Amino acid sequence: MRVLTDPALRVAALADHLAVAGDGLRAALRDPAGIIPAIEAAGLRGLGGAGFPAHRKWAAVAAEPGPGKWIIANGNEDEPGTFKDRFLLAETPHQVIEGALVAAVAVRASRVALYVNPREAAGVRALREAAAAWEAHPLLAAVSAVVGEAVELRVVESSGLYIGGEETAAVASVQGGFPFPALKPPFPAQHGVGGAPTLVNNVETLAQAGHILAKGAAWYRGLGIGDAAGVKLFSLSGDVLRPGLHELPMGTSLRALVFEHGGGMLGGRGFKAVFTGGPSNTLLTAADLDVAMDFDSLRARGSRLGTGAMIVVSDGTSILRKTAEYVAFFAASSCGQCPPCKVGTFQVARLLERLEAGAGRPGDLEALRNLAALLPGSGRCGLVDGAATVLASSLATFPEEYARALR
Amino acid sequence: MIGWEQALATPRDAAPPPAFDKESLLRGFHPDHAPGAMVPLRVGVSAGQPCPAALADLLQANALVEDVDIAGRAMREAEVLVVGGGGAGCVAALTAARAGARVLMLTKLRMGDGNTVMAEGGIQAAVGAEDSLQRHYEDTLRAGHFRADRALVAAMVQDGPEAIRWLIQQGMGFDLAEGEDRIGGHLRRKKPGGATAARLLSFRDYTGLELMRVIREAVLLTPGITVLERHPAVELLTDPHGRCAGAVALDLERREILLARAGAVVLATGGAGRLHLSGFPTSNHYGATADGLVLAYRLGARLREVESFQYHPTGIAWPPHLAGTLISEAARAAGGKLFNGLGDRFVDELAPRDVVAAAILREIAEGRAVAREGCAGVLLDTPGLEAAQPGILAKRLVTLSHLAHRAGFDPAREPFLIRPTLHYQNGGIAIDAEGRTAVPGLFCAGEASGGLHGLNRLMGNALLELVAFGRRAGAAAAEAVREDRPRGVGLTHLAEWERGLVAAGLPLDRRAPMVFPAYGNVDLAAMLRKRVAA
Amino acid sequence: MSLEPGRSLWDSGGMTIPIIIDGHAIEAPDGASLIQAWIAAGLPLTENVGCMGQGVCGACRVLVRREGERIAAAALACETRAEAGMQVAFIDHFPARRPHAYDLDAMGDSWSALGQVDAVFPEAKHCRHCGGCDAACPKGIEVQKAVNLAVEGRALAAGALFDHCVMCNLCVAACPEHIAPSHLGQFLRRMANSLTLRPGDLIERIRQIENGSQAIDLDAPGAQP
Known part of the structure; x- marks a missing residue:
């Protein structure tokens, strides 16, 4: 199944893109009022990790008065194990822009920020060239006509920091400030860039929109397996034979991803666990191999789909060391505003480092569990919650690995 | 014993305290002189010297390791x-x-x-024009009842001004007298209890913190x-x-x-x-x-x-969770007065610490103490100090004010209940x-x-x-260290030590140092007995 | 008489308060500090402790979440009294290590001193104004303001804000830019004192000692009992 990764979409020239695509935007221009119902019927969810129904966000921004509304196409992507947005931006920039313009028509937004992680130089370059091509194209003028104001595309380089992907942080960054997450409410839909209503969507979410408008909500919904709708880019990595980006129906089983598309476990090792989406969620284990990978099924299992990153670890890998690596990432990424987040993740990282070094002590596991219980909810954004979740899950699922590390 | 409310209601009489014989006060009430407090050491080079029993137990113990x-x-x-x-x-x-x-x-x-880092009051150095190294030397000897080593005291006193310079070179700050310049100005000097001149140099009332963080x-x-x-x-x-x-x-x-x-x-x-x-x-x-x-x-x-041992006169007596916590002598050096439950002063607040501590213990022993929720002590009159020198608590006695806050009262309105606390060896x-x-x-x-x-x-x-x-x-x-390099390093001294313990009839299974207080719940033996090779 | 600061509170027969410290559900004696509660529960204490109540050594750093509150706060365990439902985590100290190297003695020329702030603490100018240091400081120091003043070159004013800093280094742990604010404060204060504090009475007394006019007579009458 190739929708977003269709090779025909991997083109640099706008004309080449429009030769095989563009119908979605044209459909949107023909029937602006039909966009949000179509998105709703298609069952599109926020694919940056939250899985929030896209139409509700779109409808919320559409309901706000203009002019000067914003769209932020969020391509900040910095979490370990996630590498889907950089593909979309570098290889299919027009697909992303087309989707963003569909959204602009739907919510009547005139300012489209293509918010991209500067570490992905190829993506920044491709996006700048693509944006310039769209600026000169009559389709953009047609979009402006429907929106009622001149629509401008601007490429905004993010800070490159992990927290910059959080939606309020993205708003702060587009405003030119440091990407500090803010307490919600107010939500960006009501109070975003410069106070204007702002739609913040992951670039994968937006990229799907063009296809939905072009081929219909029913077609899109039918792409998924069971109740799940559409397709998803999975970033598969770790101890599998064929890591990489896999576009699969939403609801594909973990087993199919790992053992069919991923070619199975590397070196014939046993499957141990998967760190999903962030990696800030509850671990999946062998018992979860047949779970459908979609937002609701994973949530029902107590985990999350997240960004669709699946970091697979074999029984040759230490869960303790992996957890330590990810917590250290969160500790370093914490923005500083909330001491419990910065200092708490620092303390977790310190304890894990000690265990990893073989110097763990009686009481260390209790201290870790205590932090996993104390820290959630202590931050403006979800960073500390994610770190606590992966820690708690790792402790609960593989207690023997931790116990072994105690002296 | 006088109840807290009654003691607060009693007017405080600022009249000087009655005179008394200091030696008999110390003999009667200082903890060092309490019957049975000391035992003679039975083993080692200082055998025969008196020593507190709890310390003697440690000094005369066997080693933790072999x-x-x-x-x-x-x-x-x-x-x-x-x-x-x-x-x-x-x-x-x-x-x-x-x-x-x-x-x-x-x-x-x-x-x-x-x-x-906990030292609050300050550091002595004879820098005042009216002061001298000689006075510092004599004050130190006298306060120590002439039992100090004269050469050591002279060395310390002589080093005083240079020590202050050295500290400043390391970056330590000292308070200057009101309105004085950083270059050429005079240092703020306070008179320590038992001294004949204002010789105490300080940084706020957290001199030790300032010293320690710099060093x-x-x-x-x-x-x-x-x-x-x-x-x-x-x-x-x-x-x-x-x-x-x-x-x-x-x-x-x-x-x-x-x-x-x-x-x-x-x-x-x-x-x-x-x-x-x-x-x-x-x-x-x-x-x-x-x-x-x-x-x-x-x-x-x-x-x-x-x-x-030195028992600092002004440890917290109430509230119990802060018992023993120090209230700096700076409070008394600045003019703070002590009162018993009858509203009377009972000792010169700036007498040497052993005298003030013994006098407080005398007040407690003889029923003139104040009791608050079962805790006995005397009053450190911070409200009187604030009334005499408005603003002093907030500005110069920061730590003291902070402490009162943690104890849950306003030191400008309520006095501290204090009693001596074990302070210094x-x-x-x-x-x-x-x-x-x-x-x-x-x-x-x-x-x-x-x-x-x-x-x-x-x-x-x-x-x-x-x-x-x-x-x-x-x-x-x-x-x-330039003389020679150590060779054959080990624990050879322990055999002789054990022989001494045996000869003195002391147990071999009592081990020291204690490293942590017993209430620290630390199992040292478990950590030490993990042998690599037996 | 009971000697132990923890146990003596047990003996007082007061009420106890349920709290959780580092995963241990304990009953804290009423009125006890968190450190005292830890000891009273019979738990081993070899670290995160120093002055035990004076609040000056900065060893006992904790995160505390009070019942009903969403956000945990940084505090010192010896200064924080147990409250029902508190959840507490000790924050360890890393072994002593200082990345910001400088040598006060080499700073002979006071004209170059301000430039040293940036040379030694280059991170300070990257302050992202997150306010985390201020929120983390258990002493209520305006840490961020001090850092910003230092960057502006207002060394004395910045150093003065760190006047009652106990070097618990919670601001160091909290700072995402690795500015090490407390150490910056120490640098400013030490620099200011070593370069500008020259008390006249002290200098005069040192001169007298050097020229021999302050000799001590070990056997003077005042040295006799």
Whole structure:
């Protein structure tokens, strides 16, 4: 199944893109009022990790008065194990822009920020060239006509920091400030860039929109397996034979991803666990191999789909060391505003480092569990919650690995 | 005993206290003189000397480790080993390193987590035009009941002004007198209890904090000093000739034994407040357990005046969760008065500390104390002080105000209920003017050392001592390492020590140093008995 | 008489308060500090402790979440009294290590002193104004303001704000830009004192000692009992 990764979409020239695509935007221009119902019927969810129904966000921004509304196409992507947005931006920039313009028509937004992680130089370059091509194209003028104001595309380089992907942080960054997450409410839909209503969507979410408008909500919904709708880019990595980006129906089983598309476990090792989406969620284990990978099924299992990153670890890998690596990432990424987040993740990282070094002590596991219980909810954004979740899950699922590390 | 409400309602009479005989007061009420408080030491080079029973138990105990415990252990090498990371240890380490020695410092808690950082009042140095080194020298001797070593006192006093200059060079600040300039201005001077001149230099009422944070930073930034925190020394190492050649440390992080070999060792392990002598609460930090005395004595270092402890007059009596916490003498130096339950002053507040403490204990013993929720003490009249000098609590007695806040009252409206708290070990390991002990290769500085204070220490001489003798011992240790390199290092001294215990009929299964107070719930033996090779 | 600060509170027969410290559900004696509660529960204490109540050594750093509150706060355990439902986590100290190296003695020329602020603490100018240091400081110091003043070159004013800093280094742990504010404060204060504090009475007394006019007579009448 190739929708977003269709090779025909991997083109640099706008004309080449429009030769095989563009119908979605044209459909949107023909029937602006039909966009949000179509998105709703298609069952599109926020694919940056939250899985929030896209139409509700779109409808919320559409309901706000203009002019000067914003769209932020969020391509900040910095979490370990996630590498889907950089593909979309570098290889299919027009697909992303087309989707963003569909959204602009739907919510009547005139300012489209293509918010991209500067570490992905190829993506920044491709996006700048693509944006310039769209600026000169009559389709953009047609979009402006429907929106009622001149629509401008601007490429905004993010800070490159992990927290910059959080939606309020993205708003702060587009405003030119440091990407500090803010307490919600107010939500960006009501109070975003410069106070204007702002739609913040992951670039994968937006990229799907063009296809939905072009081929219909029913077609899109039918792409998924069971109740799940559409397709998803999975970033598969770790101890599998064929890591990489896999576009699969939403609801594909973990087993199919790992053992069919991923070619199975590397070196014939046993499957141990998967760190999903962030990696800030509850671990999946062998018992979860047949779970459908979609937002609701994973949530029902107590985990999350997240960004669709699946970091697979074999029984040759230490869960303790992996957890330590990810917590250290969160500790370093914490923005500083909330001491419990910065200092708490620092303390977790310190304890894990000690265990990893073989110097763990009686009481260390209790201290870790205590932090996993104390820290959630202590931050403006979800960073500390994610770190606590992966820690708690790792402790609960593989207690023997931790116990072994105690002296 | 007078109830709290009644005592507050009683008008306080500012009239001077009645005169009394100080010697009989001390004999009657000072804890050092309580019947049965002291026992004679039965073993070691200072056998026969009186010593508090709880301390004697430790001094006359067997070692925590024996030869088999140190086999197969990692060994760290240094030229000068400093045991203890409080003020004296840090000053000694800095001095030795700057003299070119490679220094290793072992600390039980973290560097700086000792009594120095808690010192509030200040540091003595005779800088006033009306003052002199001679007066400082005589004041110190007199306060110590003429039991201090004159040469040591003279050395400390003489070092005073230069010690202040050295501290300023390290970056320490001192308060200037009101309106004085930073260049050429005069220092703020207060009169310590028992002194004849205003000689106490200070930084706010947290002089020790200012000193410690500056010195600690200097140690961290000085090349040539390696600091191993959370590595208490549990025994000293000797060469076959009995020269001190390092220490056995316990790495608390990894819970295993580590050896440190050095050409010279400076003990700067501080005092013994956590022994809670005679049941007193203490103002001391958590690690004040006399470890250095125990280790040095076993090696043959002489002790002096170990029967003498300072009970700081103004420890918190109420609330119970702050019992023993110190209220700086700065409050009295600034004019704060003490009252008993009858509203009378009963002692010159600026008399030497032993006299003031004994007088408070007399008031308690003779029924003139104030009782609050079962806690007995006398009143430190902070409202009277604030009334006489408006603003003084907020501006100059910051720590005191903070403490009152934590106790849950406003010191401008309510007095403190106070009683003496175990504060300082007046004696300790005997040293000479270069910080040498009786054991070759072993030096000592700070509260662990003895001879500077006789039977009672003047306020402000502790900080001066640790700077003056930290520098002296550090320099002498750096000098001593060039003589020879230790060989055949081990625990050979322990056999002789055990023979002594057997001869004196003392048990062999009592072990010391204690390292942590019993209520710290630390199973040292479990950590130490993990042998590598048996 | 009971000697132990923890146990004596048990003996007082007061009420106890349920709290959780580092995963241990304990009953804290009424009125006890968190450190005292830890001891009273019979738990081993070898670290995160120093002055035990004076609040000056900065060893006992904790995160505390009070019942009903969403956000945990940084505090010192010896200064914080147990409250029902508190959840507490100790924050360890890393072994002593200082990345910001400088040598006061080499700073002989006071004209170059201000430039040293940036040379030694280059991170300070990257302050992202997150306010985390201020929120973390248990002493209520305006840390961020001090850092910003230092960057502006207002060394004395910045140093003065750190006047009552106990070097608990919670601001160091909290700072995402690795500015090490407390150490910056120490640098400013030490620099200011070593370069500009020259008390006249002290200098005069040192001169007298050097020229021999302050000799001590060990056997003077005042040195006799």
